[in-house]
Amino acid sequence: MTIFVITGTDTGIGKTVFAAGLAAMLGAHYWKPIQAGIDPDGDKEEVARLSGLPARHILPEAYRLTTPASPHLAARIDGVEISLDRLTLPQVDGPLVVEGAGGVLVPVSETLLMADLFAYWGQPVILCARTALGTINHSLLSIEALRTRKVPIAGIAFIGERHEENERIIPQLAKVPSLGRLPLLDPLGPAKLAAAFAAHIRLSDPFNG
Incomplete structure (x- = not known):
């Protein structure tokens, strides 16, 4: 299974748009495991709109947090504990495009950075x-x-x-x-x-x- 993980040097630089373009080009599934902030929509809704992919190719988040903040803070405010065992890459038929949250060193939890999650995936x-x-x-x-x-x-x-x-x-x-x-x-x-x-x-x- 071909997997590409999309990250950015910062938040708000256009990585969701890039992920949508890549997923559309590859006919891939798209997954954003941690969404922090859903006013009015999250990134998977944006990718669905921009990619034209079938609805079944847009996978649900492992965590859909309402607070627009770093995942560790959004989870704390929302009363959620982020667990690594829920962040295992999904098995899909065909390519998979995975989008991280924020930049490389954004904290996922009190002990885990986004880059650590990328290392865990090894993709x-x-x-x-x-x-x-x-x-x-x-x-x-x-x-x-x-x-x-x-x-x-x-x-x-x-x-x-x-x-x-x-x-x-x-x-x-x-x-x-x-x-x-x-x-x-x-x-x-x-x-x-x-x-x-x-x-x-x-x-x-x-x-x-």
Whole structure:
């Protein structure tokens, strides 16, 4: 079973949009194990809207928390205890795209970071990064945190306006493949996302080489 884990250098950078585009391209199932904040919807509803995937391909969360906060805090406020045994990857027929919550070092619980969960899964991670100022530091720190835990890194995908130097230097310094840059899309919809993904995101080289 082909599995890709999508994470980001920060929250709100577009990794849900990237996950939707990837899941649509692969005809994959999508799973966000921990959703924190559902006003008005969670990320799986956004992925369902943007990907056009059948409803059966959008898997229910292991934890659906109402508070928009780090998972450890949202769980505490909601009176929920997050348990690792509920975060085992689901078995599906075909590819699976898994989306993390927030950035690489966001706490899942009082003792577990998102990167620790990625290490537990042992599946290749795609790091989504902004192209704007500050992304070099955030990207390299995120990659270092993943490597410290021996998490396999499939590559880095940039999201935003073109920034040739940031898009060049980060993969070079980090020694990870660049999967391309997904431009900001307005309006954002399934057809436009699919077209942008096909035009700008390259998966073949890092996964075949």
